[in-house]
Amino acid sequence: MGSTETTTKDKILIFGGTGYIGKYVVKASVSLGHKTYVYARPISEKTSLSKLQLHKEFQSLGVIIVQGELDEHEKLVTVIREVDVVISALAYPQVLDQFKIIDAIKVAGNIKRFLPSDFGCEEDRVRPLPPFDNFLEKKRRIRRAIEAAGIPYTFVSANCFGAYFVNFLLRPYDQPELILVYGSGEAKAVLNYEEDIAICTIKVANDPKTCNQVVIYRPQTNVISQLELISLWEQKTGRTFKRVHIAEEDLVKQAETLPHPENIPISILHCIFVKGETMSFRLNENDVDASKLYSDFQFSTIDQLLDIFLFDPPRPAIAAFEVLHIYFHFFLFE
Numbered sequence: 373m374g375s376t377e378t379t380t381k382d383k384i385l386i387f388g389g390t391g392y393i394g395k396y397v398v399k400a401s402v403s404l405g406h407k408t409y410v411y412a413r414p415i416s417e418k419t420s421l422s423k424l425q426l427h428k429e430f431q432s433l434g435v436i437i438v439q440g441e442l443d444e445h446e447k448l449v450t451v452i453r454e455v456d457v458v459i460s461a462l463a464y465p466q467v468l469d470q471f472k473i474i475d476a477i478k479v480a481g482n483i484k485r486f487l488p489s490d491f492g493c494e495e496d497r498v499r500p501l502p503p504f505d506n507f508l509e510k511k512r513r514i515r516r517a518i519e520a521a522g523i524p525y526t527f528v529s530a531n532c533f534g535a536y537f538v539n540f541l542l543r544p545y546d547q548p549e550l551i552l553v554y555g556s557g558e559a560k561a562v563l564n565y566e567e568d569i570a571i572c573t574i575k576v577a578n579d580p581k582t583c584n585q586v587v588i589y590r591p592q593t594n595v596i597s598q599l600e601l602i603s604l605w606e607q608k609t610g611r612t613f614k615r616v617h618i619a620e621e622d623l624v625k626q627a628e629t630l631p632h633p634e635n636i637p638i639s640i641l642h643c644i645f646v647k648g649e650t651m652s653f654r655l656n657e658n659d660v661d662a663s664k665l666y667s668d669f670q671f672s673t674i675d676q677l678l679d680i681f682l683f684d685p686p687r688p689a690i691a692a693f694e695v696l697h698i699y700f701h702f703f704l705f706e
């Protein structure tokens with residue numbers, strides 16, 4: 373990108389930019405020619421080597437890293453005044469900390485668009501089991517506060533992070549003999565590749581058509597059931613996997629009895645892969661579907677996503693769900 377273009381484009385500040393989805397969003401922002409800022413917790417002796425490397429990588433891309441805590445109100449206001457657009461990709465436990473960002477945006481008074489850390493199923497239109505619903509309720513509270521403050525916003529429903537859930541469902545790095553199927557395996561879900569989610573997010577953050585809108589990422593090519601995903605993976609790998617089903621009643625029972633926060637991932641699996649909530653509502657004429665909005669942009673298909681796993685598999689980042697996998701193996705086979 374030429375420097376003239378960079379300077380005329382909106383400046384973007386990203387919170388949670390060193391996180392799982394955040395790093396894709398930061399790279400997408402840079403690649404689309406935006407001057408990009410990341411507000412990150414200060415480097416200390418406890419900072420991991422991988423995070424240090426990521427900071428270096430960002431700096432080499434020209435990203436401006438502002439080190440600070442979310443409690444540092446004056447610092448937040450100062451950095452927000454330097455930019456046009458704010459995107460939050462903060463982790464789930466920090467969702468309510470976004471009130472601090474909202475307060476700073478109100479004081480700064482210059483922000484053209486704020487995207488809070490949504491990035492999942494459309495939280496205003498799904499009603500999952502209580503552990504996941506309580507999780508989503510925090511995100512809904514943030515949405516309502518943004519609307520009440522009159523901050524221009526876009527709420528992004530990116531649906532499932534594709535590589536994240538392919539890693540979880542198919543476990544390609546493990547070379548398993550069997551694959552767990554949640555419920556019947558027939559409910560449809562939307563899986564989008566993280567790089568596409570990130571590019572689309574930068575596009576919607578700068579698009580006048582998406583101001584004060586919910587944007588849903590639902591490309592037709594990326595709607596798939598667990599059973600179809602397994603069959604496609606079998607075709608690609610030339611292998612055959614035993615399918616072991618976990619009954620819906622068992623998932624519901626576990627969601628009711630496991631302690632918090634272990635009850636959340638199980639409720640997410642139930643919502644997405646048993647109830648099919650990412651596809652459970654129709655898009656009406658007021659809904660914005662990112663895959664229709666940008667004719668110049670093609671989402672990678674699930675077929676292409678699996679090709680990426682065949683040749684250069686993205687690393688799993690599924691700590692919260694990992695506990696569940698161990699749990700289910702124990703539950704089924706011990």
Ligand code: NDP
Pocket residue numbers: 387388389390391392393394411412413442461462463464466489490491492493530531532533534536
């Ligand atoms: P991560 O867990 O990777 O964390 C993101 C960043 O949050 C971290 O890199 C860190 O940034 C910051 N952070 C973490 N702890 C703290 C803290 N104590 N104080 C301040 N900042 C902190 O986030 P994800 O990418 O997993 O999640 C981002 C969003 O995506 C969430 O809304 C989540 O619900 C959603 N999501 C959606 C999925 C889907 O399939 N649709 C799957 C997973 C998540 P730094 O160190 O730079 O300060």
